[in-house]
Amino acid sequence: MKRNTWQREAVREALDHTEGFVSAQGLHSTLHATGSPIGLATVYRALADLAAAGDADSLQSPEGESLYRACSTNDHHHHLICRNCGLTVEIEADAVETWAKNVAAQNGFTQAAHVVDVFGLCAACTLASAAAAEPAPTPAS
């Protein structure tokens, strides 16, 4: 049976109050900062439960950490993430959803889950990056 503990509530709430993605460790830090003496392992477990229950979305940062985000809507959507500043834009992808389902079905696959995320440089970072590249275009020794 699933019991109702303040710890789980705390994690859920902390996640709700977070915009963008947080790592389990980050969320743990946040919770500690707000005074909760919650344990790290518990945060991991709560996060995993939340994700399993569909109340949270999880993805992996390019660095390999698992990031979580509150799933405010039932709508399944994906993200466009700036690899430099972390800006996250929610994108709808009905076309992709359908495509993924079809592709899986056509190949006899079931329980299809898809990883669809677009990483890039947002407008601001594109400019910054271009500017940073200017000063030292000479790799000569």
Add this chain to the structure above:
Amino acid sequence: MKRNTWQREAVREALDHTEGFVSAQGLHSTLHATGSPIGLATVYRALADLAAAGDADSLQSPEGESLYRACSTNDHHHHLICRNCGLTVEIEADAVETWAKNVAAQNGFTQAAHVVDVFGLCAACTLASAAAAEPAPTPAS
């Protein structure tokens, strides 16, 4: 300066001869199996170099490991991967390519890279899984 070592060649070749994705560790094992006394750290480095040079693609499995695949063709395609037996089916996704590009552009993003992979259970594993689930469908206590 970039030197040319047999180790790097070995990694590149091993990757070329591998269909689907391999983890760095897996590739290391494969290399050892073929007799190369190459070191694990070196495999990681070579793989990272290859990826940085655009000669290899990398993605992360749902379990958090980094998987690599040879970028043998200019054709950009994606994969449908069986999460149970590892069967990999190459899939074309022109529609997705276009979609990803558009979405990125619409949000001012540049250098868009997308991670589009579908994980699921292949037909065979679906059957096996269903069979395994049969014996105990009653969760009652």
Add this chain to the structure above:
DNA sequence: TCGCTTTTGACAATCATTATCAATAGCCGT
């Protein structure tokens, strides 16, 4: 309220990956 069961939490274990650093081997200029 009582008792059983789940959950917690501190810590150890695990796993992939990266850093370290001395020894080796490539490459360049002579």
Add this chain to the structure above:
DNA sequence: ACGGCTATTGATAATGATTGTCAAAAGCGA
């Protein structure tokens, strides 16, 4: 072809995130 400088290698330790362990504490039903 040779010497020397320096990138690369590789064994191992370090790191860092995540998961397992297990006794103690708390929640929920009776």
